[in-house]
Amino acid sequence: AAEEPIAPYAQSNANAGAKPFESDGMWRAFHGREGVDRIVDGLVERSLVDPRISDTFKGHDMVRLRRVLKEQFCHLLGGGCAYSGRTMKDSHKDMGLQTADMGALVENLQAEMNEEGVPFFAQNRLLAKLAPMKRDVVER
Numbered sequence: 001a002a003e004e005p006i007a008p009y010a011q012s013n014a015n016a017g018a019k020p021f022e023s024d025g026m027w028r029a030f031h032g033r034e035g036v037d038r039i040v041d042g043l044v045e046r047s048l049v050d051p052r053i054s055d056t057f058k059g060h061d062m063v064r065l066r067r068v069l070k071e072q073f074c075h076l077l078g079g080g081c082a083y084s085g086r087t088m089k090d091s092h093k094d095m096g097l098q099t100a101d102m103g104a105l106v107e108n109l110q111a112e113m114n115e116e117g118v119p120f121f122a123q124n125r126l127l128a129k130l131a132p133m134k135r136d137v138v139e140r
């Protein structure tokens with residue numbers, strides 16, 4: 001499916017907001033590309049019907065979001081993907097996100113990781129990597 005055009009920006013793995021895990025243990029715990037694709041698709045679908053946060057996603061390009069979110073997770077989990085998306089600060093600016101929105105998204109991610117059968121310790125290692133991004137996502 002086609003993506004909507006966006007303003008140009010500098011692409012870099014540094015935009016992904018954290019350094020990747022170095023071994024392939026996490027990538028395997030998430031069942032590789034197929035597992036990550038299922039988790040990201042499920043996360044987006046779950047968030048689109050979640051009354052707490054669904055409005056936030058309206059009018060945004062979900063084709064692009066799915067693609068770059070899959071890249072970001074693959075990159076961070078040590079799957080060897082390059083991340084081609086924007087920084088976490090640029091991606092979420094002017095969206096007015098609050099701590100509760102971050103909590104809702106994390107709950108949806110946990111539900112998808114559970115459904116995929118990702119071991120609990122591996123779930124928590126990913127969540128610990130994402131947690132510091134809160135300062136770039138949520139508005140002070």
Ligand code: HEM
Pocket residue numbers: 053056057060061064065068069072084085086087088091092097101102103105130131133134137
């Ligand atoms: C650690 C937490 C989060 C991560 C890692 C994350 C990751 C991302 C990524 C990779 C993108 C796409 C960047 C691009 O288009 O170049 C994005 C965009 C977006 N995120 Fe997040 N996100 C997080 C939190 C949230 C929360 C809490 C919400 C709302 C409840 C949210 C809603 C959105 C929306 C609506 C977009 C589309 C923005 C646009 O169209 O320009 N995100 N996010």
